[in-house]
Amino acid sequence: ESPSNPTMEIIDIKSVAKIAHQHNALVIVDNILASPVLQKPMEFGADIVVYSGTKHIDGQGRSIGGAILSSKQHYEEYLKPFIRHTGPTLSPFNAWVLLKGLETLKYRMDQHCHNAFKVANYLSQHPKVEKTIYPGLKDHPQFALAKKQMLQGGSIVTFIIKGNNAFRFMNALNLFDISNNLGDTKSFATHPATTTHRVIGEEGRKKLNIPDNMIRLSIGLEDVDDLIEDIESALKTT
Structure with a gap:
């Protein structure tokens, strides 16, 4: 989580990713506080980025949702089977609200x-x-x-x-x-x-x-x- 909540500590994503990848570990970044506008963790080596869509992306208290960003390979191997078996699919209305939020x-x-x-x-x-x-x-x-x-x-x-x-x-x-x-x-x-x-x-x-x-x-x-x-x-x- 960078910045961290609530202490606002900054994690050196590039350095953490370098160490993690040397040990074949994935790096997951909670990018909620920064938002996808202010920080792009994958450019610093992160493998997976997670968001609460309620915060910033919607940003107007209208919907509850989240997002997981990853490589196509990780999605096909892990996320897609999990989503298929558990069904955590965003409702069409909430998806629309979040898409409208992205516009601004x-x-x-x-x-x-x-x-x-x-x-x-x-x-x-x-x-x-x-x-x-x-x-x-x-x-x-x-x-x-x-x-x-x-x-x-x-x-x-x-x-x-x-x-x-x-x-x-x-x-x-x-x-x-x-x-x-x-x-x-x-x-x-x-x-x-x-x-x-x-x-x-x-x-x-x-x-x-x-x-x-x-x-x-x-x-x-x-x-x-x-x-x-x-x-x-x-x-x-x-």
């Missing part, structure tokens, strides 16, 4: 990234924010690698708020919805420790550097000044 994906991703960069830059300078994690910021520890693999920084901004103020901040948001979803035209705020990563436990989260005061923002297509104003207002309550 590039333009939406441009705006997602534009808004996310501005939000990340704002948060990185705020005195009540301990740390901002966004691949498009130069202070990201893997900025050079992100720039090499991705066209832009993506729609996800993760930050660590000072103190035990995560819930207070999130409850004060008005424009952002509280949701585990991401890659939508609407902006969402998520508290990973009690939602997406609750199941791995406190020790597991510590190993992954996911503290209780971490917040993940999925930046949508609203006016970015309105988003920043909402964040600023919520931070004032902490």
Whole structure:
């Protein structure tokens, strides 16, 4: 998974693929956060790429679906028999919705990234924010690698708020919805420790550097000044 959710770590796909292929192992990349617009893992040696079509590809909360990309040989040998025997076929309507989403994906991703960069830059300078994690910021520890693999920084901004103020901040948001979803035209705020990563436990989260005061923002297509104003207002309550 690159970038990773929610810590926004960047995996060197080319290096991983080189090591894996030396041992006859396949490389599978979860490309959901980057989207097919910003990152093309197969160009760096990945064998299989997976997507949640709900995120970014549809990007408007209308459908549930996914996609697996692989070589024709892998498809014929593994995917095709699995699909034939288990029947995980997308409904015609959901397929149509996702195809319509693909028509505007590039333009939406441009705006997602534009808004996310501005939000990340704002948060990185705020005195009540301990740390901002966004691949498009130069202070990201893997900025050079992100720039090499991705066209832009993506729609996800993760930050660590000072103190035990995560819930207070999130409850004060008005424009952002509280949701585990991401890659939508609407902006969402998520508290990973009690939602997406609750199941791995406190020790597991510590190993992954996911503290209780971490917040993940999925930046949508609203006016970015309105988003920043909402964040600023919520931070004032902490």
